[in-house]
Amino acid sequence: MKRKITLLQILFLCVFAGCGAYLIKYNYDRAQTEKEMEYLQDVVRESAAETEQPDKLEITVGETAEEPEEQYESNGMLSRYYPLYEQNTDMVGWIKINGTKIDYPVMFNNSNNVYYLHRNFYKENSAAGTPYLDYQCDLQNWSDNLIIYSHNMKNGTMFHELLDYKSLGFWENHRIVNFDTMYYRCEYEVFAAFRTAVGSEDEFKYYEFINAGSKQEFDDYVARCKELSLYDTKITPQYGETLLTLSTCSYNVNDERFVVAARQISKK
Amino acid sequence: MKRIYFGAAFAAAAIGVNTAAVFAADANVTVSLDDEKAVYTYTAGEELSAPLGELFGSFEDIGGGAVKKTMTVTSEAERGEELVLSLRLSTDDADAALEYSPLDYYTFRITDPENNVIYDSAEAELSDPADKQKDITLGIFNTSEAEDTKEYVIEYGINAETAPAIGEELGGGVGIELVSAAYEGAQASPGASASAAPAAPATLKPKFELGGVASATAAPAAQPTATAQSAASEAATEAPAPTETAAAEEKERKIICGEEIAPGRYTVTGNANVKIETKDGEIISETAVTDGSDESIKGVKQFITSIEKGDVITITPVAEGVKASVSFEKTNSGSSSGTKNVTAASASGKSTASPTASASSKTNPKTGDMSLTTAVLGSVMGVSAAAAGCLEVVKRKKSGK
Numbered sequence: 320m321k322r323k324i325t326l327l328q329i330l331f332l333c334v335f336a337g338c339g340a341y342l343i344k345y346n347y348d349r350a351q352t353e354k355e356m357e358y359l360q361d362v363v364r365e366s367a368a369e370t371e372q373p374d375k376l377e378i379t380v381g382e383t384a385e386e387p388e389e390q391y392e393s394n395g396m397l398s399r400y401y402p403l404y405e406q407n408t409d410m411v412g413w414i415k416i417n418g419t420k421i422d423y424p425v426m427f428n429n430s431n432n433v434y435y436l437h438r439n440f441y442k443e444n445s446a447a448g449t450p451y452l453d454y455q456c457d458l459q460n461w462s463d464n465l466i467i468y469s470h471n472m473k474n475g476t477m478f479h480e481l482l483d484y485k486s487l488g489f490w491e492n493h494r495i496v497n498f499d500t501m502y503y504r505c506e507y508e509v510f511a512a513f514r515t516a517v518g519s520e521d522e523f524k525y526y527e528f529i530n531a532g533s534k535q536e537f538d539d540y541v542a543r544c545k546e547l548s549l550y551d552t553k554i555t556p557q558y559g560e561t562l563l564t565l566s567t568c569s570y571n572v573n574d575e576r577f578v579v580a581a582r583q584i585s586k587k
Numbered sequence: 588m589k590r591i592y593f594g595a596a597f598a599a600a601a602i603g604v605n606t607a608a609v610f611a612a613d614a615n616v617t618v619s620l621d622d623e624k625a626v627y628t629y630t631a632g633e634e635l636s637a638p639l640g641e642l643f644g645s646f647e648d649i650g651g652g653a654v655k656k657t658m659t660v661t662s663e664a665e666r667g668e669e670l671v672l673s674l675r676l677s678t679d680d681a682d683a684a685l686e687y688s689p690l691d692y693y694t695f696r697i698t699d700p701e702n703n704v705i706y707d708s709a710e711a712e713l714s715d716p717a718d719k720q721k722d723i724t725l726g727i728f729n730t731s732e733a734e735d736t737k738e739y740v741i742e743y744g745i746n747a748e749t750a751p752a753i754g755e756e757l758g759g760g761v762g763i764e765l766v767s768a769a770y771e772g773a774q775a776s777p778g779a780s781a782s783a784a785p786a787a788p789a790t791l792k793p794k795f796e797l798g799g800v801a802s803a804t805a806a807p808a809a810q811p812t813a814t815a816q817s818a819a820s821e822a823a824t825e826a827p828a829p830t831e832t833a834a835a836e837e838k839e840r841k842i843i844c845g846e847e848i849a850p851g852r853y854t855v856t857g858n859a860n861v862k863i864e865t866k867d868g869e870i871i872s873e874t875a876v877t878d879g880s881d882e883s884i885k886g887v888k889q890f891i892t893s894i895e896k897g898d899v900i901t902i903t904p905v906a907e908g909v910k911a912s913v914s915f916e917k918t919n920s921g922s923s924s925g926t927k928n929v930t931a932a933s934a935s936g937k938s939t940a941s942p943t944a945s946a947s948s949k950t951n952p953k954t955g956d957m958s959l960t961t962a963v964l965g966s967v968m969g970v971s972a973a974a975a976g977c978l979e980v981v982k983r984k985k986s987g988k
Contacts, residue, residue: 321982328978335971338964376848380840380859380902380911418843418866418897433952446956455949470954478954485634486768488868492841492899517951526951568955570633576951 345446349474352447355439356476359403360422363413367399389504389587396501400424404501407440411452414467414565415497419480425467425498426451427458436468447472455529458500463531464540464562465498471567471577478567484512484579487550496581498563507563507581510554513547516575523547525564525578534558544580556582616672617661618642618765620741627765635767639674643743643763653694653744660765661736662728670728675766677720680757687749688714690721692758696742697723705739708746722766839903840911845896848915856889857913859902866897875905876913884909891918 390398403424404410412425428434432454439445450469456462469478483489496507515523523543531537537558545555556562561583569577616635617626620642627637662670674697678689691713697705704710706723714721728735750758844850855861855876862873875886884906894900904911 321985324978324982324985328975328982331971331975331978335968335975338968338971341964342968375917376842376915378840378842378902378913378915380838380904417846418899432949436952436954448954468952468954470956473956483867486867489866492843492864492866492868524951527949566951566954568953570630570955574953576954 348446349472349476352439352445353474353476355441356423359424359440362402363399366402397499397504400499400501403440407442409435409442410440410501411458412498412500414450415499416480416493417495417497418493419483420476421478421480423450423469423477425449427454427456429454436470446470447477450477453526453529457529461561462529463537464525464528464564466526466529466564466566467498468566471569478565481565481567481579482569482577484509485549485577490550490552495584496563496565496579504585504587505583506585508554508584509579509581510541510552510556511544511548511580512578513544513549513580514569514575514577515547516573518574525580526566531558544578554582615661615663616765616767617659617663619659621656635670635672635765637765639763639765653696653742655740655742658697658739658741659736660725660728660739661734662767663734664729670767671724672726672728673722673724673766673768675720675722675764677762677764678757678760679719680760681717681719683715683717685716685757686752688716688718688721689753689757689761690714690718691746691749692753692761694742694744694746695723697725698740700738700740702740713749839901842900842902844894844898844900848894848900849917850894850896850898852891852893852918853915854889854891854918855913855915857911858884858905858909859911859913860905861913862901862903863892863894864899864901866899871898877905881906881909 392398392401396404400410400413407426409426409428410424411427413423414425415422424440426435426440426449428451435449435451437445437448439447440449448470450467452458453466453468456465458465471477471479471482473479484493490509490512494509496509498505498507513523515521515525525540525544528540531540541556541562545551563581563583565579565581566576567578569575614630614635615626615628616637617624618637618639619625623642625637625639625642627635629635629637660672662672664670674695676690676693680689691708694708696707696709699705705725725739726737728737745758842848855874856878857876858878858880860873860875863871865871872892874890874892875884876889877884877886879888886905902911902913
């Protein structure tokens with residue numbers, strides 16, 4: 320009897336240790352991911368020739384502050400991102416939403432739409448993955464709809480803060496999404512934020528819309544985004560404008576996605 | 588012996604449940620309609636969508652008259668998150684071709700215990716037949732308490748005016764649920780605090796209407812010359828150039844702490860209305876500063892404020908015809924600004940992202956975190972530890988005998 324009890328104890332302790340080891344690894348992975356991303360952000364900041372934030376800031380509404388001149392490599396790539404591109408040529412851009420933690424490189428793999436789902440910038444296994452462009456999108460010919468996926472991490476990283484767009488107040492203060500390619504600095508204006516459950520009867524398959532076959536198809540897509548949107552932004556993209564779709568998981572219902580749709584407003 | 592085993596199992600289960608509770612949903616809403624009650628549990632911070640069909644019963648039972656019941660709604664949100672709770676009517680039969688929307692098949696009249704009208708369909712506009720849902724706002728909950736209860740008297744019946752045209756089939760398909768939304772905060776007013784509970788429930792429409800000042804798009808800086816771009820890697824694109832937003836007369840400027848201005852403590856001077864909000868829209872302060880050149884303009888000469896990363900500062904004119912101009916000066920000394928230029932030697936770059944795979948059946952990547960797995964594992968850990976401990980107790984008791 321004693322022996323049986325001891326064996327059971329050993330079994331329970333093994334289960335305890337196994338679960339503990341997994342949890343430690345889970346938290347360690349997330350901490351590592353955050354550190355890696357901070358390093359990447361630092362590299363971009365140094366390369367971008369950004370000034371340190373001054374001790375005195377004067378603002379006059381109606382006057383535009385001078386922006387520092389952008390620097391380019393001889394191949395046309397933005398110098399601010401080139402040092403990272405040299406480390407991994409799968410990098411195709413950088414996404415940033417001011418006032419949030421979303422400030423990450425965007426990767427691309429033209430044959431595997433989940434390659435960077437669980438890989439970091441260095442192609443190592445990572446639960447958080449790296450934001451990546453849909454494998455069907457084309458930045459050279461500018462697809463009508465550029466789709467970027469990333470995880471919704473419970474520790475607030477990756478696209479977690481995208482869910483804040485459920486609130487009108489948040490949208491009003493965070494209308495602009497910056498998605499730079501390796502050659503252009505681009506701004507996008509959010510026009511819709513919605514949820515859709517994968518596999519449901521009324522699923523909106525936004526991820527299948529890459530290029531519009533016609534103006535009608537484009538308008539229908541935009542109309543569907545606005546119809547599902549949690550609020551009315553009164554912004555309607557026109558045919559010919561490039562759209563940006565940011566997609567992440569929402570935990571509202573099973574297999575639901577939270578999607579933020581934006582239209583391009585500047586390309587420099 | 589059996590008691591010991593049962594005790595051990597119970598302790599293990601209790602520990603497991605408590606551990607799981609740390610990760611489990613931590614917000615509840617209880618809705619009671621007369622003697623019927625339903626409790627809905629959800630994760631705080633997520634939106635609630637609680638079906639009330641069973642609670643209201645079959646609307647077909649209403650018959651010719653209206654039904655009057657007392658409805659109590661209790662919201663428990665551990666984080667004290669301010670919520671707007673609404674009754675949502677929804678229909679799958681929205682059709683612009685219909686004369687009336689199925690959402691108007693029923694009448695609703697909701698009052699508080701003091702008989703103040705919160706909603707009366709008789710006075711509200713009819714829904715657009717193309718509308719799929721209609722929200723009736725019940726009020727803002729958890730403004731100052733984690734557990735907030737509000738009572739209503741709700742009368743509902745069949746709308747004699749619209750029901751014959753809509754028909755029983757469409758009307759009977761209308762669903763009713765309780766939904767939540769984060770409270771957006773009050774409109775800007777000097778000294779207003781976003782956490783103050785208004786006397787009457789917020790009159791929010793299902794689709795928020797925008798108003799206020801148009802924010803101008805900053806004019807782009809001088810474009811880099813075309814020679815900076817290699818023709819080999821920058822193939823001429825046929826895509827039409829994106830249109831930039833039309834430059835409206837700029838009447839406000841927003842800056843974000845952490846972007847254009849560092850977090851810290853600042854002395855603010857100038858001639859402007861300065862509103863500071865958190866990134867979620869909660870107003871921290873709204874102050875008018877004036878340099879005193881126009882005595883008719885009310886304001887302070889300067890004020891000191893602390894701003895944190897993510898805070899949004901909105902600067903608007905303090906009066907018509909007065910250009911808004913403001914200065915933020917750090918109250919502590921900081922490092923001097925400097926610029927860095929990196930000119931990397933460059934190799935030829937590869938072409939930008941181009942797909943090669945042909946489109947086949949496409950799936951939507953699963954971009955969720957594995958936090959549920961960790962919650963389960965945490966509970967299992969707790970149970971295992973408790974079980975091992977209990978077995979040790981049993982073993983020692985046996986040895987003692």
